[in-house]
Amino acid sequence: MLSPVILVPAILNGLLTGAVYGLIALGLTLIYGVLHIINFAHGALLTAATFAAFFAHRFLGLDPYLAAIVLTPLFFALGYCLQRFVIGPAAHGEDRNILLVTLGLAVVIENLLLYAFGADTRTLNLDYAFNVVDLGIAFLALPRVIGFGVVLVVALVLWLILSLTDTGKAIRAVAKEKLDVGHIYAVTFGLGTACLAIAACLLIPTYYVNPHIGNAFVLIAFTIVVLGGMGSVTGALVGGLFIGVVESLCGLYLGESLGQIGIFVMFILVLLFRPSGLLGERA
């Protein structure tokens, strides 16, 4: 066993990373809850958002946290249009088609980015990226602590939207009754995509960007969504935190690349044996 001196920071860091995972999963689960589709373009859209956050700083000098304010509505609009004008019409109301269309979108977005920017990995050098918060038992990176806080706020806002506004009520009604309302579908897809813009801005100060970055995150997000129960907002957050800790501990014991396998194995096990999620009710 490792001593608490190593274990506690690992767990805390896992929680911080897990919060951002939770936010990405939140977008995915929101879309699933209403549209009953798995959005295979989620990872590619995250990659696009990360590039957007990167270039907003590089060319416009926008700090990632400020960029979030601009990018969130932008990605909401992007998601809205994708669902309204591409996915919805192209799928002819068939689930199998939706799978293929979102996969096609993922391939297009990811490879457009590869074509435009090459396979290079880029990083932002922000002067506060290495600032730390001293908790006594652990040093935590400041940007990740901020990220944790933002995720909690976003989740709260999203919850308020869903439970208080008319649109939110409509979304939940559609989720329950499966009414065919193109606008509500598109709003939901937009909200899910907007989550990615925020997640990207939270990631970019301490992470890097390349055309494949979304894939790693989205498989984790799939795992979280399955774990937390498809369509469950709380499940996504709790699942995200849990997976963050698991990954951190797996990385500690097994090393970086095998730590990833830990997540996949858990993902497959959950899918096989508890597809409705650990918290969700039986489908």
Next chain:
Amino acid sequence: MRGPSIAHIVLVIAVLATVPLLTPSNVVLNFLTVALLIALVGQGWNVLGGYGGQYSFGHAAFFGTGAYVTAILQMRYGVNAWIAFALGIAAGALVGAAIGALTFRSGLKGSYFALVTLAFAEVLRILASVAPITGAGVGILITLDLRPQAFQFQSRAPFYWIVLALLAVSLIIVRLIERSRFGAWLVAVRENEDAAKAVGVDTARVKLAAMTISAAITAAGGGFYVQYFLFIDSGIAYGPWISIEALLAPIVGGIGTVFGPLIGALVVKTLGELTKLIAGDAPGLDLVIYGGVLILIVAFAPHGIAGLLTDLRARFARLRSSVLGRAHG
């Protein structure tokens, strides 16, 4: 639905077989060999996805297993290349059966099935990128040994004929499935699984059999890839590219039809080459086109090119009969 007859298949294969006699061009042969390889891999996907309606996003799992087993048995254990190739197909089928048994027993379908197959392929990719036996990050190079008994040839024509022969076998298998009781069950599962179950079809077993056959065909593509290119690494073997091409070919050509994957592979590969011709060898651009084609086909031609041709023929027949009818009337 009436599919093509065995005679049609023999005719198409015979015509394709004459290509090396007509042109000495290595560019043409290389292009066609790769296109037929994709047609073969796509035919594997078509058995499960096209006829059975189970959309796998992770056929790389079978392609890669076929490729790695072929390479590893040769290079690490000195097994003859042909035997290694056959065992590669068997290993692919085994992986297909194992994944199928796990997923279908758990009742996974639709999005979940796509997701879990994708995850299996990714797990294998990561394992292959760290395990010493697969050459980890470096991959495996097959030693040059240009003899037919080593499944290597001086010229491209024999490779072309071999992949054509493999494709011919897969076409006949699919044609036989199409007309068999098993094929009818498979289509019943695709159209309405609950209804199929209600009339007594053992749907889990039907899907499992389809997945095993599907995996074996796709694994043959992987084994051939290794012999043709003499190299394999984790990104090629288990990467998402092959999972995408595997489903793209039948969907573009005509999902759930005997010739769909062949038509689709030829069209998709031609588009890829045209892109390279116009834009140079830019990484990613061919895949942008592929993704776009996938969306457009789903949106505007859900039965693929084969469906468009059938439509056209029906329209032509109607036109002719109405013209004739008017002439006689």
